[in-house]
Amino acid sequence: MMNSLILQTATRLLLGLMILFSVFILWRGHNQPGGGFIGGLIVAVAFALHALAYGVRAMRKLLVLDPRTILAAGLALSILAGFVAALGPGGLFANPYLEGRWFVTYTPAGEKSFAIGTPVLFDIGVYLVVIGGILAMVQGLMEED
Amino acid sequence: MNWLVAAPILIPMATAALTGLAWRSVPLQRALTLAGMTALLLAAIALLLQVQHGRILVMQMGGWAAPFGITLVADMLTAIMVLVSALMALAVAVYSLGDIDPVRARTGFHPVFCALMVGVGGAFVTGDLFNMYVWFEVMLIGSFVLLALGGRKEQLDGAIKYACLNLVATAALLLAVALLYGVTGTLNMAELALRVRMVPNQGIVTTIAVLFIVAFGMKAAVFPLFFWLPAAYHTPAVAVQAIFAGLLTKVGVYALLRTFTLIFTGDTGWTHGGILMWIAGLTMLAGVLGSLAVRDLRRAWSWQVVAHIGYMIMGLALYTPLAVAGVVFYLVHDIVVKTNLFLGAGVVRRLGGSADYAGLGGLFKAAPLLAVLLFVPMASLAGFPPLSGFWSKLVLVQAGLEQQSWAIVAVALVTGLLTMALVGRVWAEVVWKPHPDGDIAGTAALPAGQRLALVAPLVLLSGITVAIGLYAQPVMDLSSRAAADLLSPEPYIRAILGEPPPPPVLVGELP
Numbered sequence: 001m002m003n004s005l006i007l008q009t010a011t012r013l014l015l016g017l018m019i020l021f022s023v024f025i026l027w028r029g030h031n032q033p034g035g036g037f038i039g040g041l042i043v044a045v046a047f048a049l050h051a052l053a054y055g056v057r058a059m060r061k062l063l064v065l066d067p068r069t070i071l072a073a074g075l076a077l078s079i080l081a082g083f084v085a086a087l088g089p090g091g092l093f094a095n096p097y098l099e100g101r102w103f104v105t106y107t108p109a110g111e112k113s114f115a116i117g118t119p120v121l122f123d124i125g126v127y128l129v130v131i132g133g134i135l136a137m138v139q140g141l142m143e144e145d
Numbered sequence: 146m147n148w149l150v151a152a153p154i155l156i157p158m159a160t161a162a163l164t165g166l167a168w169r170s171v172p173l174q175r176a177l178t179l180a181g182m183t184a185l186l187l188a189a190i191a192l193l194l195q196v197q198h199g200r201i202l203v204m205q206m207g208g209w210a211a212p213f214g215i216t217l218v219a220d221m222l223t224a225i226m227v228l229v230s231a232l233m234a235l236a237v238a239v240y241s242l243g244d245i246d247p248v249r250a251r252t253g254f255h256p257v258f259c260a261l262m263v264g265v266g267g268a269f270v271t272g273d274l275f276n277m278y279v280w281f282e283v284m285l286i287g288s289f290v291l292l293a294l295g296g297r298k299e300q301l302d303g304a305i306k307y308a309c310l311n312l313v314a315t316a317a318l319l320l321a322v323a324l325l326y327g328v329t330g331t332l333n334m335a336e337l338a339l340r341v342r343m344v345p346n347q348g349i350v351t352t353i354a355v356l357f358i359v360a361f362g363m364k365a366a367v368f369p370l371f372f373w374l375p376a377a378y379h380t381p382a383v384a385v386q387a388i389f390a391g392l393l394t395k396v397g398v399y400a401l402l403r404t405f406t407l408i409f410t411g412d413t414g415w416t417h418g419g420i421l422m423w424i425a426g427l428t429m430l431a432g433v434l435g436s437l438a439v440r441d442l443r444r445a446w447s448w449q450v451v452a453h454i455g456y457m458i459m460g461l462a463l464y465t466p467l468a469v470a471g472v473v474f475y476l477v478h479d480i481v482v483k484t485n486l487f488l489g490a491g492v493v494r495r496l497g498g499s500a501d502y503a504g505l506g507g508l509f510k511a512a513p514l515l516a517v518l519l520f521v522p523m524a525s526l527a528g529f530p531p532l533s534g535f536w537s538k539l540v541l542v543q544a545g546l547e548q549q550s551w552a553i554v555a556v557a558l559v560t561g562l563l564t565m566a567l568v569g570r571v572w573a574e575v576v577w578k579p580h581p582d583g584d585i586a587g588t589a590a591l592p593a594g595q596r597l598a599l600v601a602p603l604v605l606l607s608g609i610t611v612a613i614g615l616y617a618q619p620v621m622d623l624s625s626r627a628a629a630d631l632l633s634p635e636p637y638i639r640a641i642l643g644e645p646p647p648p649p650v651l652v653g654e655l656p
Contacts, residue, residue, distance in 0.1 A: 072165025072256070079159055085208075086148070097151045098207040 018046035036123035040130025074128025081121035152188035153266030161259035212333035216272035243598030261287035303377035310373035314363030365397030379443035383491030391484030421462035429455030468544035470628035485606035507580030521607035533613035
């Protein structure tokens with residue numbers, strides 16, 4: 001932990017911004033550069049910065065959940081996202097694992113306007129796994145001193 | 146569409162996630178791991194029943210058709226390997242109930258153990274070469290953590306050697322995969338089988354094949370790339386040693402077996418009959434001599450892991466239907482025996498208070514039934530009839546004699562003889578000789594629950610070894626069918642790429 005007023009003040013501002021930006025990166029990742037992995041890294045960096053400024057205990061408190069729980073929950077979410085494919089057309093377990101299932105809305109003109117599907121759920125799982133994994137490492141490395 | 150193909154990945158992965166969520170409660174983690182590994186075993190039995198009549202199960206992940214997506218595929222060899230590894234995972238999960246202390250359990254033994262099994266299962270079912278590299282990485286990361294859990298000085302020493310040398314192997318594997326992709330433009334193993342034959346410069350293919358021998362050979366711990374194994378395997382908890390010795394190097398052998406029967410078959414005289422044959426002989430000799438040179442039970446068994454990899458490589462090097470069937474038989478036999486030996490060494494150490502020959506002895510007086518139980522894997526290792534080790538060596542030696550490869554047969558027999566010497570020495574030092582501190586306590590001194598957890602896996606695995614020995618013919622039949630599928634891979638390729646296989650076009654050859 002570094003006792004720096006500048007770092008602490010900047011971190012308070014940056015933390016929210018970085019998390020917001022990571023959600024944006026996660027969201028645009030389906031069709032453009034970005035996605036769960038890189039978004040998760042940005043969140044992990046934000047929290048690591050907080051740990052540098054305020055100490056690892058404060059970071060852990062801010063995180064509410066243990067990083068390991070976040071990691072496992074993300075893994076479970078990604079696995080479940082693949083299982084949605086089992087409910088697909090043609091009967092139970094007729095389609096391969098991880099096949100995308102989509103909810104699509106159309107404009108009155110018949111064009112696609114909004115689509116959300118199981119790959120997003122999978123990506124959120126990856127996002128959580130990366131956050132949990134990196135923060136578990138940060139916690140383990142910083143708790144020593 | 147058959148989701149059973151994905152079960153060897155999904156079941157351990159789901160178990161890893163659940164045990165991770167339950168990280169606060171050690172009993173819950175243990176229950177979940179046991180339930181998960183039991184489910185994996187049931188799925189593996191179902192998988193073997195599905196493929197037993199030559200059916201090949203294929204699933205294109207996410208519905209992306211081969212060769213563009215990742216294909217999961219299960220044929221006879223895959224099903225056998227998944228079944229044996231699931232059995233070992235269950236045995237070790239039971240043993241860990243009595244072996245893994247709550248501190249190790251709280252720092253993540255159970256999730257990481259399951260993650261290791263994800264890597265093992267994934268490497269067996271994948272039909273994509275890059276995906277196979279990824280599963281090797283998963284196994285590697287899992288094994289780093291398991292090696293270092295506990296944090297004793299000698300463990301960290303072993304973990305660092307293991308990590309450095311395995312990272313070199315992983316880099317070599319990635320390089321080999323990248324070069325092969327550069328030459329053929331595909332990573333799907335079935336399509337690779339068709340395309341490598343059409344590469345105009347076959348010399349490059351052979352060069353890449355040798356790079357694969359280096360990469361997978363390092364994972365399989367063959368001569369001269371095995372040094373990481375005896376440096377690291379004796380350091381972690383017994384349950385971890387056992388699953389490493391049983392499965393990790395054999396996944397390397399599986400990868401060699403798969404790629405060198407499916408993809409790299411263009412220049413078998415050089416790659417199989419030349420390089421692999423030399424590697425096989427030297428691995429056997431180096432391993433068995435190493436095991437005779439050390440005076441520590443766990444180190445001796447570590448060197449024996451290396452020695453017996455040599456037999457499997459010998460079968461692949463001979464490259465006849467009988468020899469390849471022998472490799473499959475040997476894999477089944479060796480996985481069971483090596484896991485059993487390490488678990489047994491753990492019990493011996495607990496009773497005798499040491500792993501060094503000098504500090505051991507008196508086992509027969511203290512625990513005669515346990516000594517008999519330990520005799521089964523040791524005798525099978527040395528190749529006493531009628532145990533599994535005898536039949537598997539017999540098949541390989543017979544295959545060698547048919548090919549008139551006298552030298553390798555001689556090396557195999559000498560190695561068997563020296564292994565017998567080692568087994569006799571271990572028997573004399575550990576079981577017959579009086580213990581230096583006088584009488585030691587038998588298994589009755591252990592708490593009842595712990596005794597059950599430690600001895601039940603030994604009974605199960607020794608039982609399997611005896612059963613394979615007595616019913617060698619059914620196992621040999623399965624191995625022969627697996628070998629026949631490996632040596633005529635057209636149905637495998639058709640099952641993945643569809644029928645008829647599209648005429649492959651080489652990148653860069655278009656007008």
